Amino acid sequence: MGHFSLSQLKNLPFNHLKIDSSFIRDVATDPNDAALVRILIGIANDFKLTVVAKGVETGKQCDFLREQGCDAYLGYLYSPPVSQDEFNQLILAEPRTKDSLPSTDP
Numbered sequence: 001m002g003h004f005s006l007s008q009l010k011n012l013p014f015n016h017l018k019i020d021s022s023f024i025r026d027v028a029t030d031p032n033d034a035a036l037v038r039i040l041i042g043i044a045n046d047f048k049l050t051v052v053a054k055g056v057e058t059g060k061q062c063d064f065l066r067e068q069g070c071d072a073y074l075g076y077l078y079s080p081p082v083s084q085d086e087f088n089q090l091i092l093a094e095p096r097t098k099d100s101l102p103s104t105d106p
Contacts, residue, residue, distance in 0.1 A: 017044040021055020021075070028060035041068045 044051045056075035
């Protein structure tokens with residue numbers, strides 16, 4: 001429905017780009033998905049946006065995203081959905097950095 005011109009991107013007030021899990025699912029095995037995600041991350045990085053990938057479930061997905069410059073990852077690789085109380089406990093726990101992420105698949 002309708003259309004969206006890429007030239008409108010420069011006028012929108014946003015600072016994050018979330019990449020949907022449907023693009024992430026096969027990123028480590030499908031060259032077309034990999035190319036699309038690579039392009040999205042590249043554009044976002046050029047616009048100085050923070051890139052968040054949703055649906056990260058495997059180390060191979062995470063490795064690919066990390067190599068492309070993705071900033072944050074959401075998905076079962078890190079944690080299943082949690083309640084508000086569990087979330088509060090996680091927030092109060094020791095902070096995590098990109099260097100302290102879980103180990104990935106060999």
